[in-house]
Amino acid sequence: DLDxxxxxxxxxxxxxxxxxxxxxxLVRGSRPLPFxxxxxxxxxxxxxxxxxxxxxxxxxxxxxxxxRLLIRLDGLDRSLSQNEINRYVDDRVKQARSDNARRSxxxxxxxxxxxxxxxxxxxLMADADGLLWIQDYAxxxxxxxxxxxxxxxxVYVARVSLPSGFRVFEIGSDYILGSRTDxxxxxxxxxxxxxxx
Numbered sequence: 001d002l003d004x005x006x007x008x009x010x011x012x013x014x015x016x017x018x019x020x021x022x023x024x025x026l027v028r029g030s031r032p033l034p035f036x037x038x039x040x041x042x043x044x045x046x047x048x049x050x051x052x053x054x055x056x057x058x059x060x061x062x063x064x065x066x067x068r069l070l071i072r073l074d075g076l077d078r079s080l081s082q083n084e085i086n087r088y089v090d091d092r093v094k095q096a097r098s099d100n101a102r103r104s105x106x107x108x109x110x111x112x113x114x115x116x117x118x119x120x121x122x123x124l125m126a127d128a129d130g131l132l133w134i135q136d137y138a139x140x141x142x143x144x145x146x147x148x149x150x151x152x153x154x155v156y157v158a159r160v161s162l163p164s165g166f167r168v169f170e171i172g173s174d175y176i177l178g179s180r181t182d183x184x185x186x187x188x189x190x191x192x193x194x195x196x197x
Contacts, residue, residue, distance in 0.1 A: 008065045014052045015039050019112055034088060034112065035080055035137075037119040044126035047152070051134075053119035058134060060154070071132065071154040078117040078137075085114050087140040127171035129196075131157070138164070158197070166190070 001007050017036025020027045032038075037053040047068065051058040056076060060069040089109045096102040123135040125147075136146040142164050149158040160176075162168070168178040176192045 008063070010048060010050065010061050010065055013039050013050060014054070017115075021108075021111075033115070034109075035085075035115050035118055038122075040121070040124040042124040042126045042132070044130045044132075047126075047130075049124050049126065049132055051121065051124060053121050053137070056120040056134075058121075058124060058132065060132075069154050071134075071150050073134075073148065073156060076120070076136070078120065080115060080118050084140050091140065123168075125168060125171055128173045133160075133168075133171060135168075160194075162192070 014037065016038045017033040018030040019033040019036075020030045022028065040049075040051045040053065040058075042049050046063045048061045048063070049058050049071075050061065056073045058071040059067055060071065062068050089106075092109065093102050093105045096105050118137045118139070120137070121134045122137040125133045125135075127133060127149075130152050132150045132152075133147045134150065136148065138145055144161045144164055145166055147160045147162065147168075148156060149160060151157050162176070162178075163180060166178050166180045168176060170177045172194070173196070174194050176194050177189075178192075179187050179189045181187045
């Protein structure tokens with residue numbers, strides 16, 4: 001409620017996949033697992049959309065806590081190749097500031113048991129008209145970011161491609177607002193026109 005008191009429990013959901021760092025037989029902390037699943041949540045009106053990306057399924061709950069709808073999509077390629085893992089590791093290692101740091105990063109990534117497949121999706125957003133946007137999980141070699149759009153009945157209505165690395169802040173009725181960082185690490189805010197059918 002407006003005082004911050006919880007009024008309803010929607011359920012228990014998996015959070016971020018994490019990878020534990022073990023040194024001398026003891027867990028010394030954990031970090032998010034590369035290519036790991038993450039809990040996604042967005043709201044619109046009297047709906048709450050929740051997904052864990054285990055499968056391509058997003059649950060739509062009402063404010064009464066009742067499950068209203070399951071949104072699903074089949075047939076997407078979720079395979080994760082060794083080439084993609086190598087590209088991801090190489091990109092992270094290049095960011096290290098010294099030879100020692102680069103060697104340490106290589107050892108760190110060599111110990112990780114990477115997932116066999118990508119999460120089913122990367123993020124959820126609701127636009128100003130109540131359409132649910134589900135972002136395909138971004139591959140390391142992708143040149144674009146794909147969002148799949150569903151109406152309030154769970155019907156797949158559109159596929160939208162945006163430049164790779166573009167972070168969406170807001171989706172209006174006729175625009176998409178976000179930012180992208182260039183090769184010099186300068187962030188640019190961008191506004192794209194959105195024409196709905």
